[in-house]
Amino acid sequence: MQEELRLSSWLPTTRKEVKIRGWEELDVILFSGDAYVDHPSFGPAVIGRILESLGLKVAIVPQPSVTDNLQDFTKLGVPSLFFGVTGGCMDPMVSNYTASKKRRDKDAYTPNGDIGFRPDYATTVYSNILKEKFPDTPILIGGIEASLRRVTHYDYWSDKLMPTILESSKADMLVYGMGEQPLREVVRLLQKGVPFSSLKTIEQTAVLIDKDESIPKNSNWEDVEIESHETCLKDKKKFASNFKIIEQESNKLKARRIFQKVGNKTLMINPPYPTMTEKEIDASFDLPYTRLPHPKYNKRGPIPAFEMIKTSINIHRGCFGGCSFCTISAHQGKFIASRSKESILREVDKVANMPDFKGYLSDIGGPSANMYQMKGKVQSICDKCVAPSCISPVICSNLDTSHKPLTELYQAVDKHPKVKKSFIGSGIRHDMLVPEFNKNADAKELDDYTEEVMTKHVSGRLKVAPEHTSDPVLKLMRKPSFSYFHKFKERFDKINIKKGLNLQLIPYFISNHPACEVEDMANLAAETKDMGFQLEQVQGFTPTPMTVATVIYYSGYHPYTLKPTKTPKTKKEKDEQHRFFFWYKKENKDWIRKTLNKLNRKDLLNVLLPVDDKWRKNKKAKPAKHTFDDAIPFNQRKNKAKFKPKKKRR
Template identity: 45%
Template structure:
């Protein structure tokens, strides 16, 4: 076990051990304190430390009083607040609004250690305790709620989180550049109110001051439909979504402005992406890859990533339901091979390392080293996607560097296995059979994760996922290669139910397809609308903002239950729902004893 002094301090006792009376920045997080590069609070904390700032952590504070928030006193510079690695509402509730039974980011998986809407709650407590200390909010909860947004849990459009929380600045995106710039300027004597010119932040000002600044008349900003407009008019909501989407570009993006009842919300253009050297330096910080020793139970979220390596950032996938585009961005930034190998070598020196690196990649494993010649000058395209409906010809996708990295990792003394635990994009993998072959030979632990998400072409089109023929081509190559190398390895497929565009008929067809192809899986996720995704925009409005076409949205609990049940047709407890779905779709031919039937009979549930 590492010495407690090796972690950033969390108590007065730990401050005293460092001979500190006060710190520069206090990070408040809704997650347990885990010093690992997969945890946002740890990355920001270690980066601030590297830049000679004194940093402390308050993790999962009790919010019924201010005691935990005053434990370490006021920081010299600011409080940095995050809900943690996930939105607190997603952490606390299932798509059916039931309290979750487990929180993977809490010790022992215990629930109830973070409040609903954690950023707002924490910020109010800090403001109560230290009304004159600057508050910076960041992390995915803040990032995706930076404008007026549809909130699934209250079924209404909520104001920007910066309008609800008593914070001075919101950092959106990954946040490293902005955090260091803010800390550096505040330590140099700047006032927090003067830091409105930093890329990658959202700030607010009074309506009176905004009029005096004259931004719109000078064509320095684009005005979004106001909070009241997007709340009352779904067409205005669609318009706002499109403008936000089109200005996610760190090179070509514009300043965006949205009026709220008592304040003006201003988003500066996105921060630039990190360079290769900066990304290398970030992941080479002295992470202990452990949870704080004060916990008497393990933090479940650490286990699957403890001995993993992040090789790149960003995602070119553009899936409608995914928030990565709005948070990490659509440009890939990869680490150098040397940096990755150094990290792998450091893993072999850890006492509990068993020789297995269980994950190598980023949001997906096989986007490492991908480039586009347009990114440097123009950023990602607004008028087309990188992979949908087919991979763009401008993409520089060459598996040479991926394969070189994997081969070099296998050579490191003390490393016995290197697995691709993050899953892969099969529409990229299918472009190079040599990549699939090497994957099957060396980097799969018997099962490979892939996410077709659905088998209805109509639904996958709305999801911006590849067509079925691409998936079938990949499956064919995967099975053929495993047969040739005499290995029994399997695909674990992830599917989604209840997504906008999916009708009961579509789900019946998908269940029939799964049955015919022998693709049954337990890995089914029910669609959860989260702020700023295209799928959530469609869920709220019933319209695709880019085509203007109406889209069916499964809204009732019964329809969503039927859709999910159809994918789990082997479970007898689902048969009543499946029967109702088959009846509604006029497909009772799938009830019976023939080979094609999904269920043989319906067991009446006891009342």
Template identity: 40%
Template sequence: MFLPTTKEEMKKLGWNELDVILVTGDAYVDHPSFGVALIGHYLVSKGYKVGVIGQPDWRSERDITRLGRPRLFFGITAGNVDSMVANYTASMKKRKNDDYSPKGEAGRRPDRATIVYANLVRRCFPDVPIVLGGLEASLRRFAHYDWWQDKIRKSVLVDSKADLLVYGMAEKTVLNIARILEKTGDIDRCKELRGVMYWSSHKPNDAIELPSYEEISMDRKKFAEAVKMQLLLTDPFRSVKLCQKQDTRYVVQNPPEMPLEQAELDELYLLPFERRVHPFYESMGHVKAIDTVQFSITAVRGCYGNCSFCALTHHQTTHVVYRSEESILEEVKQLTKHPDFKGIISDVGGPTANLYGARCERRETHGQCARYCVFPSPCERAVPNHSSFLNLLRKIKSIAKVRHVFVSSGIRHDLVLSDPSGEEFIKELVLFTPGQLKLAPEHAHPKVLKFMRKPPAELFLAFKEKFEKLARLQGKERYVIGYFIVAHPGESEKENDYLKKFIQSKLGYKPQQVQIFTPAPGTLSTAMYYSGIDPLTGEEVFVEKSLKKRNWMKENIVGPKATRSEDFT
């Protein structure tokens, strides 16, 4: 079922009022890869009435009031991506398109959408609790560097004047908030929940204090220190409470919510998603974001890759949870009954597809180690389970009406090569690849890769050679295509030229999948960009900040005619 977006839709469901209204910067797409749909259906499954307002006009009160006053709270998110990343290119130009909007129309969400929507709701419904969530809120939850203003901004919780912020994958946290408000009506009672951030006039006695907003604004070393503490101490199995002084108040982060159990993850992804754009928004024009994910399967959540430029670890954590075979096969059977299904499962995976079935007893009981699981080389405890993933793919392929099954989400090629049975996986992966297998070596120069926390480029070449050789032996024309990032901290002209020569000599083609690094909030790479320091080692890092030179770095790789910076974030 679709969650209601208008009063008329509420009446058809027999609902006179809503318990929770979710506001998002995206058009409403009823698909589990969209956070609002996931949270909304989860709450409905627990007995709550939930409505959605997608891309409200923030210049008037018309849209934000159309569903009335919710009984419990407003939940606000900027959408599936940070609103500044959605609105601006890596060259700081206004984007011409937005895949999350009808007709791809840009400008349907405001800059810093979380703050703007919260202020709009507060103006119209001053007595209703406001809970922030989603990627933008999660990654801006402490004082953070904002590239677009080139300054340190306070927590989005403080700037928005919201009541609470939920961070990470927040299904259980949001459900607990709803239950407490239903029982007591007191938002302050929610401040003891895991996965919640709130502000306080006093420093909690049981919290570890980060360098303050004022300190990190004045001292870049303090900024790097604060980021390091956040990365190392935000772990559900460590149960650490953090706080940070901002002016006269403290922003307090409770320990993260525990990862979902497998049975909980199974339940979540079998909820009745329509896997379509809601008709209210589809009538305004097609929403392109549904195209690549409509018939994809989420098999795994979390990633222990810890790539420096990726915000996933800060949001989903390094703790990997994967669904049961039975749950995934049941979802596939349901998809075959969808009127739009053409026999193709476009992806089976998650942040990193071949982490399906991966376990680490230490991480699951004591939390993330001080060392990285796969950097500088895979830990012996970071054991992949490629046979389990292959068995799953085979079973999906055997289901009636399924013609093709593809793996389109990320593959950690270094983990495949470290697995004694990795060659068998590569051989069969050929059969689940739609022409080109897209991998992300990201760079070639050892120094840049070190700051990225990525494996040596030689491993990418070794995997590419094995994959393409095994494809030829099976009579298949399959190729490995690499994604690359330029202007990442650590890259000067010298390293950029090294990458160019690597691509010319080792790959022999002009790559189109090249993006300019965008210093989005919440990543280790952004901390390096701002501070010029690797927070985890204290090492000085060269950073290219000139927009002209950053654009040149891309043109040097792909050529000026091929440069389309708006296509990449």
């Protein structure tokens, strides 16, 4: 009886667990590429709990085996409403492969980090199996893989253009973005008796319409048609031109409905729902999660992704940065949906009272840690906006960038009697803390926030992401000048000395990004060395669907200007750019000398590898201690056409 009570706290995953709940049949069965962790940071759990809250009988089949007799797909029978399918919290190809297309040796969303439990293109694989076994049962796909592959897209791992995932998966409907709102409407209509096949005009969904079907009408929506999949296959420039429309419509409050011909069918992508209100997002986070992995994994080992976030608190969704290489706004949107302070504190209390809580919260954050409660001052201006970023090339004058609510939230969290310290593990937009860039904000508020973070929410290191030093690259990335990182470092150093903190500033950078040349990387290496940084763990650009940078990578054109834009694509080009991060390594020094001499950049060579008698006598001199760690891209930096020594810099 005790075991049954314990198991019934999770959504059922087996026939036995279904019986424990006293159910004879199920309304919805979910299939996921991740292990089942009943936590609000794991999308499949959120969807399962939402459906449960609507009175449905829901079960989840995590990481079903696709290499045996496929019994995982039939063991729970046929749901009365539909199958739900997701590849997991990451695109399976990102989860399975590195930027160099090598198989990863760990899967963060599987017990013990084991690999082999998630197939490539998992959503398509699962959906095809279900459609073959249960052709009459509707399939609804969602999650990051489906969301970012909802339209013709470039797939880096197969190096080809692929159609909407609705075509390859044979699914009946796709929910893009954060799925709570469209899912509620789907269920509402099904419970009213509307057939699944008639659900064509729900916001934030996409469907394929056969050539003999009429286009559903909606007098509230304007329509726009983009170039067909077949045209995109023939013309890379036209493929690039599609993306401007897709990105703008995805981030508008009053978007148009998008149509695209795919063979003899038509893809119809309905406009997104408005940004979730505080009440709506609170309702999603306040569901009865156990916040733990399912007990079935107890003997298999820890799940790395869960271990990383089990004492973290997500305070908002969305990001208005619009970085060209990032998929956050494509999935979560550019407008911020913030939870109420009360909802956050309730979750803090729940975490603090868990048996193994040691007093430390690993993160109070979101996609970008310091965007909580930020929105437009005049809503009517936001209603008309088509800009993909609210802070590039400059911060919008209509954006409220006050950090005061966030500072007050941190202080409220730290008042909990069981919380010894709360950390900020999410990336902080350092540029928004520089008054010269964030002219909308009160400079004192920015300093108060920075000091609050540095004195109370960092453990030795503050991680920020300039990403690059080249102005042309940063402009394409939708990042501000690197000069603002210099200014942030000045403020950081001032507080560090004032408070006697001895903190390290850890900047992250990215190589091989569109518009980046070898000379840009040499400038990056020289300028960061001049600032006292020695970079170690950094990241190469990985093309993922639904980003400006990936469109450029494949097509060679910038989707907004349609001007040719060069991108490093060969292994040789990528390796050479990446090597400049590690100028201090012995094996790279001769190559760097030859390369910079060839480029006639002796000024950079003199900064990176100054020649003196001591060096000539001892080529085995040890490099300085590393000060760079755990690279994950996030923010910005400035390039100078010619590197200038520190004393000449403004």
